[in-house]
Amino acid sequence: MLKSYLSTTVVALAAVRASASILSQVPFGGPSQFLSSDSSNSVRILTHESHPDHSLTIKPHYSNDVSTKGDGNTVADICPGATSGYTGYLNSGSKHFYFAYFESKSKPKDDPLVLWLNGGPGCSSMMGLFMELGPCIVNEGGESARENPDSWTNAASVFFLDQPIGVGFSYSSNGSVHGGEGGTFAASEDIYAFMRLWYKAFPESRTLPFSIAGESYGGHYIPVFAEHINQMNKITGIDDQIPLESVMIGNGIFSDLKQASSYYDIPCTNVTGIGPLLDESVCKKMAAAVPRCEYLLKACHEFPDPLICRASAGYCANELENPYFKSGLNYYDISKPCEGYLCYPIIESITKYLRTDKVREAFGVDKAAPQFEGCSNKVGREFQKVNDFIIDTRPFVAALLNTGIRVMIYVGTYDWICNFVGNERVFGSLKWDGLPDFRYQQENNKQVWDGGLWWESGLLRYVRINGAGHMVPHDKPVEALKLFKAWLDKKPL
Numbered sequence: 001m002l003k004s005y006l007s008t009t010v011v012a013l014a015a016v017r018a019s020a021s022i023l024s025q026v027p028f029g030g031p032s033q034f035l036s037s038d039s040s041n042s043v044r045i046l047t048h049e050s051h052p053d054h055s056l057t058i059k060p061h062y063s064n065d066v067s068t069k070g071d072g073n074t075v076a077d078i079c080p081g082a083t084s085g086y087t088g089y090l091n092s093g094s095k096h097f098y099f100a101y102f103e104s105k106s107k108p109k110d111d112p113l114v115l116w117l118n119g120g121p122g123c124s125s126m127m128g129l130f131m132e133l134g135p136c137i138v139n140e141g142g143e144s145a146r147e148n149p150d151s152w153t154n155a156a157s158v159f160f161l162d163q164p165i166g167v168g169f170s171y172s173s174n175g176s177v178h179g180g181e182g183g184t185f186a187a188s189e190d191i192y193a194f195m196r197l198w199y200k201a202f203p204e205s206r207t208l209p210f211s212i213a214g215e216s217y218g219g220h221y222i223p224v225f226a227e228h229i230n231q232m233n234k235i236t237g238i239d240d241q242i243p244l245e246s247v248m249i250g251n252g253i254f255s256d257l258k259q260a261s262s263y264y265d266i267p268c269t270n271v272t273g274i275g276p277l278l279d280e281s282v283c284k285k286m287a288a289a290v291p292r293c294e295y296l297l298k299a300c301h302e303f304p305d306p307l308i309c310r311a312s313a314g315y316c317a318n319e320l321e322n323p324y325f326k327s328g329l330n331y332y333d334i335s336k337p338c339e340g341y342l343c344y345p346i347i348e349s350i351t352k353y354l355r356t357d358k359v360r361e362a363f364g365v366d367k368a369a370p371q372f373e374g375c376s377n378k379v380g381r382e383f384q385k386v387n388d389f390i391i392d393t394r395p396f397v398a399a400l401l402n403t404g405i406r407v408m409i410y411v412g413t414y415d416w417i418c419n420f421v422g423n424e425r426v427f428g429s430l431k432w433d434g435l436p437d438f439r440y441q442q443e444n445n446k447q448v449w450d451g452g453l454w455w456e457s458g459l460l461r462y463v464r465i466n467g468a469g470h471m472v473p474h475d476k477p478v479e480a481l482k483l484f485k486a487w488l489d490k491k492p493l
């Protein structure tokens with residue numbers, strides 16, 4: 001095993017040098033230019049001397065605009081609207097992290113670079129790709145996909161990465177390695193290594209602003225990953241900096257303690273404009289349970305013993321979550337019934353599509369990767385076992401803001417699970433230098449835009465999207481692209 005690893009590394013170093021010289025003659029534009037000098041579809045392996053345990057395997061793919069020797073089963077055939085890019089794996093020991101990358105449709109040489117992460121924990125970023133903001137959306141029935149006119153690839157080059165190990169097309173070649181056991185922090189070193197390897201191979205992309213975006217449990221992942229990059233940037237030379245410029249988090253979970261009470265507000269009041277949704281008697285009981293749930297959660301935070309935390313989570317789930325689940329409403333969108341797996345029939349269509357051999361082959365999925373699942377229950381349980389849900393990521397967000405990284409929080413107002421009331425409690429109490437002014441803006445200076453209301457102070461922007469659920473780009477694609485573009489352009493909404 002060691003022998004083959006070493007021989008791969010030697011080949012890889014040669015490949016990096018060769019590719020770097022080809023790419024340095026052409027502006028960063030990804031593989032379309034690369035193709036003209038080397039029209040092979042060959043896989044390359046990239047390495048970095050500072051990350052000897054990691055390697056990046058990348059396979060180019062091409063948009064249908066570029067003349068390809070396509071066999072009808074290319075990424076662009078599977079995913080209409082796909083631009084050129086790469087698919088591949090970040091490898092580290094037995095760990096293999098899958099990614100798909102699409103260059104920007106507009107100006108790939110100038111447009112920002114964005115890493116997209118879905119939440120869960122345990123959900124695949126392929127859901128973001130095929131359901132929300134990727135170049136294509138899977139059609140009902142799961143036989144095909146259609147172009148997404150509002151893809152975020154209209155404005156940026158986007159990576160979709162599956163993490164931790166055990167999620168989507170990411171896998172371990174050692175059955176004893178489970179990605180979820182390390183919780184939120186599990187993949188932070190790997191994601192940092194991923195970007196280091198990327199910038200070594202594509203140094204011209206270093207001048208493009210880099211952002212990490214995602215939703216839901218991304219409220220845990222993104223502050224932690226971004227702050228890790230931030231810390232590493234402090235101890236690496238100027239040539240090794242990751243040009244992290246901003247983070248964007250949609251309907252995130254940052255603090256269970258701060259957000260728990262909002263499980264009452266959303267279905268039991270009219271903050272959403274379409275409430276209340278539950279019976280008065282049920283709501284009365286829920287209201288009474290809020291202080292006790294918070295009190296018990298505090299006990300778990302203070303004494304994070306599984307016995308205490310299981311009891312507090314059990315009480316809160318019984319009293320504040322179950323009444324909503326029993327209503328039969330979609331927990332990601334209060335305006336809809338819950339239909340199908342995770343309340344969205346399209347998730348089954350995506351799962352069906354991504355399980356086919358043609359999709360796996362075109363998307364460069366390793367044979368050893370397991371059958372696709374939208375969300376891995378196993379990884380979810382592993383996170384629960386290590387008490388990951390109680391991690392409060394607010395200090396990580398504050399650290400980003402205090403060191404000059406911009407933060408955009410955007411929240412669909414019809415979500416229940418990570419709703420706007422909870423998010424506003426989080427950001428209205430976030431301990432950072434700009435808090436007093438942020439609160440002033442929140443209370444006195446809300447601005448109107450096409451999608452709803454927004455306000456900001458300094459580096460922190462908060463956006464509501466009226467009538468969108470948990471997955472904002474799925475529900476309000478036009479507004480989502482607008483807020484994404486405005487943010488990247490550093491413009492008001």
Ligand SMILES: *[C@@H]1O[C@H](CO)[C@@H](O)[C@H](O)[C@H]1NC(C)=O
Nearest residue numbers: 093094173174175176177178
């Ligand atoms: C698999 O992982 C376990 C736990 O990290 C490790 O102890 C073991 O040596 C690994 N086995 C192989 C074959 O790499």
Ligand SMILES: *[C@@H]1O[C@H](CO)[C@@H](O)[C@H](O)[C@H]1NC(C)=O
Nearest residue numbers: 269270271272273274275276
């Ligand atoms: C809830 O709010 C909406 C919008 O403000 C309003 O039209 C509706 O009548 C309210 N419903 C109730 C029950 O108060």
